[in-house]
Amino acid sequence: MAKTPMMQQYEDAKQACGDAILLFRMGDFYELFYEDAKTAAGTLGLALTSRDKGENPIPMAGFPHHQLDGYLAKLIRAGFRAAVCEQVEDARKAKGLVKREVTRVVSPGTLTDDALLNPQEHNYLAAITLGPQPKATQPKNGLKVIDVQEPRVGVAWAELSTGTFFAADFSRDEVVDQLARINPSECLVSDEAQDTLGADQLRGMMLTPRPAWAFSRDAAVSALSHQFGTRTLDGMGFGEQDGLAIQAAGAVLEYLRETQKTSLDHIQRLTPYRNTEILEIDEATRRSLELTRTIRDGQREGSLLSTLDRTVTSMGARLLTDWLANPLTNLNLIQKRQEAVATLIDNDGLRATIQTQLKTIYDMERLLARVSTGRASPRDLSFIGTTLEQLPPLKTLLEDQPGGLLQELEQSLDVCADLQALLASALVENCPLQIRDGGVIQAGYHEELDQLRQMSDGGKQWI
Incomplete structure (x- = not known):
C-alpha cells in the first residue's frame, strides 16, 4: 500500500531522530506510530489503536498536546529518549501538507523543564573518550620495551539547565570514582569506550552511543572555539596536555546542538576540573559514607546530605551537594567558609x-x-x-x-x-x-x- 504524504513525512522525521521515540504533532494531538506506539501504550498507559484498518494496519497511539510535559516526564523516567516533531507553520495557511520539523530531542541528560527536573539535584550530561593504549617498541638490541605511561580517559560534563560545563582527563582506574562523584544522568560513549571500560565501570548509567567522529580533536576545538568566541582554549586554562578533556567536551557540545536545535548562549565557559584542592574519594567509600545517597535504595532521603540540608533555595541545595561531593583540602578556602558560617551563627x-x-x-x-x-x-x-x-x-x-x-x-x-x-x-x-x-x-x-x-x-x- 502506498504511503500517504503525511506518513512519508512521519517516516522522514523518524529516520532523522534515530532511536528516540517520536512524538508527531497532528493538530491538537501528539501521535505515535509503529513500534513507538506499542512502546508508548505500555509505558504511558495509552490506548493502542490502528491507522488504515486494512490488511496492514499501522499501530497508533496519542495524547492531547497540552499533556506533553507529563508524558515526556514518564518517558524520560523510563529511560527513553523522545523527539518532539512540531507543526512549524499555521495549518490554515499551509498549501498542502503542513510543514513539520523535529524541534528538540529530549533525553535524561538534556532536560530544562521544571516538570522534568529535580530542583535539588544537578542533571549532568557526560561524555567519555579514551586515550591511546600503551605501545610496545622494538629497539635495535632486540629487547621489547613497553610504554608504562598509564592510559588516560577524557571526561566532560555539562548541565543544560544551568549552563555549567567542566572537562578533565583521568587515569582509567579513576574513571569509576569520578563518574560516581559527577553522577551523570546520561553518558555519551563511543563503541570503543563502551567495549574497553566494560559493564562494571559504566554500570547504572544511561549510555548513549556516539560515532567515533563525534570525539575528534579538530571537530572539538572548532566547536568549542566557535561557542566561546575564542581562537584557542588557552585562556580558559586548557593546554596541549588536555587533549582528551577537550575531545570529550566537544562531544558534549555537539550532542547538545544536535538535540536542542536552539541557542546555547548560556553556556559561556568550559572550566577545567583540577582535583589538586579536592579530596579524592573512591566509589566504595563514597557509597559507604552515604554522602548524597543511601546504600539501601540510592535515595537522597537518609543520606548525610539530607541530614545537613537546611537550604531554602534550589540553587543552595545543589551547591551544598557540590560541597559534600567535592570536599576541600585547601586550608584557606576551608577557613573562609568557616568564618562566614561563624558570622551567621553568632x-x-x-x-x-x-x-x-x-x-x-x-x-x-x-x-x-x-x-x-x-x-x-x-x-x-x-x-x-x-x-x-x-x-x-x-x-x-x-x-x-x-x-x-x-x-x-x-x-x-x-x-x-x-x-x-x-x-x-x-x-x-x-x-x-x-x-x-x-x-x-x-x-x-x-x-x-x-x-x-x-x-x-x-x-x-x-x-
Missing part, C-alpha cells in the same frame, strides 16, 4: 532575615537557561523579575559583614536594576503560564498593543 537576627529574603528567590540558574534556549514562559519572566526585586535588600544585608566570603558575595551581587525595572513595567502582576493564553503585557506599556486590544475587545463598536 548573629541570629541576620541569619533569619537572610533566610526570609532567600525564600522569595526563584531558581535563577534554570530560569535564565530557559530564556537562553527560547523555552521560557511568561511566568518564568515574572519569576525573574520577582527575584531581582529581592536582590537590593539582600545586598544591603551583606554589607560591612565580617568574613571574606560574605564580602565577596556582596561585591559580586549585581542587582540588574535596569532589567528589573523593565520587567516590572512590562509584565502583568500574575503572568499566565503560556504565551498563547494572552494577557502578558501591562496596559499602558505599549501604545500600539493597547490599540489592538481595544479593537479586539470592542470589535462591534469599531464596525
